[in-house]
Amino acid sequence: xxxxxxxxxxxxxxxxxxxxxxxxxxxxxxxxxxxxxxxxxxxxxxxxxxxxxxxxxxxxxxxxxxxxxxxxxxxxxxxxxxxxxxxxxxxxxxxxxxxxxxxxxxxxxxxxxxxxxxxxxxxxxxxxxxxxxxxxxxxxxxxxxxxxxxxxxxxxxxxxxxxxxxxxxxxxxxxxxxxxxxxxxxxxxxxx
Amino acid sequence: xxxxxxxxxxxxxxxxxxxxxxxxxxxxxxxxxxxxxxxxxxxxxxxxxxxxxxxxxxxxxxxxxxxxxxxxxxxxxxxxxxxxxxxxxxxxxxxxxxxxxxxxxxxxxxxxxxxxxxxxxx
Numbered sequence: 001x002x003x004x005x006x007x008x009x010x011x012x013x014x015x016x017x018x019x020x021x022x023x024x025x026x027x028x029x030x031x032x033x034x035x036x037x038x039x040x041x042x043x044x045x046x047x048x049x050x051x052x053x054x055x056x057x058x059x060x061x062x063x064x065x066x067x068x069x070x071x072x073x074x075x076x077x078x079x080x081x082x083x084x085x086x087x088x089x090x091x092x093x094x095x096x097x098x099x100x101x102x103x104x105x106x107x108x109x110x111x112x113x114x115x116x117x118x119x120x121x122x123x124x125x126x127x128x129x130x131x132x133x134x135x136x137x138x139x140x141x142x143x144x145x146x147x148x149x150x151x152x153x154x155x156x157x158x159x160x161x162x163x164x165x166x167x168x169x170x171x172x173x174x175x176x177x178x179x180x181x182x183x184x185x186x187x188x189x190x191x192x
Numbered sequence: 193x194x195x196x197x198x199x200x201x202x203x204x205x206x207x208x209x210x211x212x213x214x215x216x217x218x219x220x221x222x223x224x225x226x227x228x229x230x231x232x233x234x235x236x237x238x239x240x241x242x243x244x245x246x247x248x249x250x251x252x253x254x255x256x257x258x259x260x261x262x263x264x265x266x267x268x269x270x271x272x273x274x275x276x277x278x279x280x281x282x283x284x285x286x287x288x289x290x291x292x293x294x295x296x297x298x299x300x301x302x303x304x305x306x307x308x309x310x311x312x313x314x
Contacts, residue, residue, distance in 0.1 A: 040287070044280035049268045056271075070245030071196065074259035078267050142270070144194040145218070153207030153309035164210060171214035176221065179193060183225075188232045 053083050056141040063087040063140050065118060065178070066147030068095035075144055080107040084142070087135055091117045112138065118147050119166045122173040124181070132181050143182050145175035194236045194266060195222045199286055199301075201239060203294070206302035207309055219275075226274055234271045238262075241282035255285040 011019070062079045066072040068090035076086055080103045090096050093115040100111040116130045148171045154163070200208050201215030219237045226235030242256045257279045265278030277283040289297055 040280065040283055044265070044277070044283050047268060049264070050271065052267065052270065071240070071243060071259045071262050074263035075266065078260070078263035082267060142194065144196070144266075146194075146196045148196065148214075151208050151211040152312065153305045155207055156209040159210070167210045167214065171211065172217055175195060175218060179195075179221075179225065183193075183229070183233070188229050 049082065056084075057139060058083075059085065060139040060141035061085045061087050061112070061135070062142040062144065063089065063135065063182070064144045064146055065089045065174070068092050068099065072144070072146040073099060075146060076103065079142070080109050080111075083107075083109065085109045085138075086111045087114060087138065087140060088112070089114045089116050089118070089131060089147070091115065091119075118174040119149070119170045122169040122177060124177060127174070127177050127181060131178070132185060136185065140182065140186070143179060145178060147174065193222070193225075193233055194238065194270060195219070196238045196240060197222070199239050199241045199282070199289070203289065203297040203301050205298055205305050207305045208301075223274065235274055236266065236270050237275045238266055239275065239277050239282070239286060241277070241285050255281055257281055 062075075062084045064072050064075050064079075064086065067076045067086075067088035072090070076088055076099060080086055086103065086109060088096050088099065088111060093113070096113040096115060100113050103109065103111055112135070114131055114134055121127060121130055149166055151159070151163075151167065159167075195218045197219045198212070198215040200212035201217075201219045204212045204216075219239070222235050222237040226233070229235075240262060243262055244256050244258055262278045265276060269276040269278070277286050289300065292300065
């Protein structure tokens with residue numbers, strides 16, 4: 001209460017411009033607080049998808065890792081619906097084949113399946129031989145590092161060595177190396 | 193270049209030690225490389241909340257979203273933003289969570305993770 005009193009005393013004696021500055025700041029914050037939800041509704045509810053084909057190139061490919069299930073599978077269908085060709089990377093080949101058959105039946109796009117275990121093959125030579133060399137003739141314009149594994153709410157000390165290696169390889173090493181290798185292959189290394 | 197990160201990439205929590213660390217790493221990597229190559233490459237870091245997939249054992253709740261909604265959100269925001277919460281619901285839950293300081297957020301997220309651990313064990 002002592003502080004409030006002191007602030008009041010100061011404001012009573014304060015010059016006009018201090019009051020105006022505080023009022024302007026208050027108005028700014030109020031308007032901002034009122035506009036934030038509106039901006040969120042615009043951004044997440046009203047906007048549609050732009051022309052991605054034009055931006056990233058017709059007949060170009062989207063590489064999705066972890067495409068056999070969940071968000072990766074949904075992304076494959078979403079980008080196929082937009083007209084992109086697909087490179088699907090996942091461990092389980094049978095699931096990939098089923099998705100490929102379904103997508104090529106529904107949309108006029110070509111789908112390349114690569115059966116590759118990112119949790120085992122997260123090294124430069126393995127990724128180069130297993131993925132990069134097989135897509136070198138394709139125009140891969142979008143890379144989606146989606147593959148990942150959860151921790152099932154296991155404590156750090158309770159994790160097995162294998163689980164830790166899986167987590168690091170799949171969530172950390174593989175996306176880093178893949179991004180680097182693809183940027184090099186497409187010569188994105190130099191800034192313009 | 194799209195990296196799928198997580199809300200846990202901004203808030204560490206009980207039982208997500210390595211998971212949330214790797215997701216924070218992905219988020220930072222996307223920002224840094226995106227800055228270096230911004231003339232040539234679009235980068236998008238996706239902060240997913242609770243999505244109904246195998247990883248979450250297809251659990252459902254008020255802030256749970258479907259993979260299809262996430263995929264649509266990613267395609268919508270690619271090239272326009274560097275970071276996205278993908279869906280409106282996840283944006284709301286993320287914004288509400290970020291009203292709190294980090295220490296409180298860790299407690300909140302840990303509460304949910306412990307609860308899901310109990311549910312999975314029973």
